[in-house]
Amino acid sequence: GGPRFATHAFTDGLERAAAAPAGLTALLFSVRAEGLFGRYAADALPSYLSGLLIGAEIAHALAARPAPGAAGAAPLIVVGAQALEQRYLFALERAGAAARPAAGDATFTGLAGIARAAGLLA
Numbered sequence: 001g002g003p004r005f006a007t008h009a010f011t012d013g014l015e016r017a018a019a020a021p022a023g024l025t026a027l028l029f030s031v032r033a034e035g036l037f038g039r040y041a042a043d044a045l046p047s048y049l050s051g052l053l054i055g056a057e058i059a060h061a062l063a064a065r066p067a068p069g070a071a072g073a074a075p076l077i078v079v080g081a082q083a084l085e086q087r088y089l090f091a092l093e094r095a096g097a098a099a100r101p102a103a104g105d106a107t108f109t110g111l112a113g114i115a116r117a118a119g120l121l122a
Helices: 007-019 021-036 042-063 082-094 106-117
Strands: 076-078 099-101
Touching: 007 021, 007 042, 007 082, 021 042, 042 082, 076 082, 082 099
Parallel strands: 076 099
Antiparallel strands: none
16 A cells, blocks of 8 residues: 555644645645654655645635635535545544535546536436
8 A cells, every 4th residue: 555644744734734825835845844854754744745735725715615604604525535535524624614525426426417418328
C-alpha cells in the first residue's frame, strides 16, 4: 500500500489552512520544512499536505455558504472514493458543517444519467 494516513498531521494541516486559507502558498512550503525539522516523519507529510489542501478548500467554500442552521444551509453531500470521502467528512465535521456521504455509487449513477441523456442508454 501507499503511505499511511496520519490523523494528527492531517488535523494539523486542516487547522493551519483554516487559520490562514489565503496563505495557502506559504503553507505549502511548510510541508518541506516540517519534514526537514522532524516535526513529521516522511510518511506523515502526505497527510499534512492533504490537510492543508482540503482545509483551505473547505474554509473558502464555507465562507460562501449560509451559516450552519441558517435557512438554506442544507447538509453538504460528499462524493468520492471512500478514503478521500472520509477525509472530507472529518474535515467538514471539524469545521462545524453538516455533511453526509452520497448514497450508493454516485459515480456510476451520474455517468449512467449522462449516457441516458445523450441517448447512449435506453
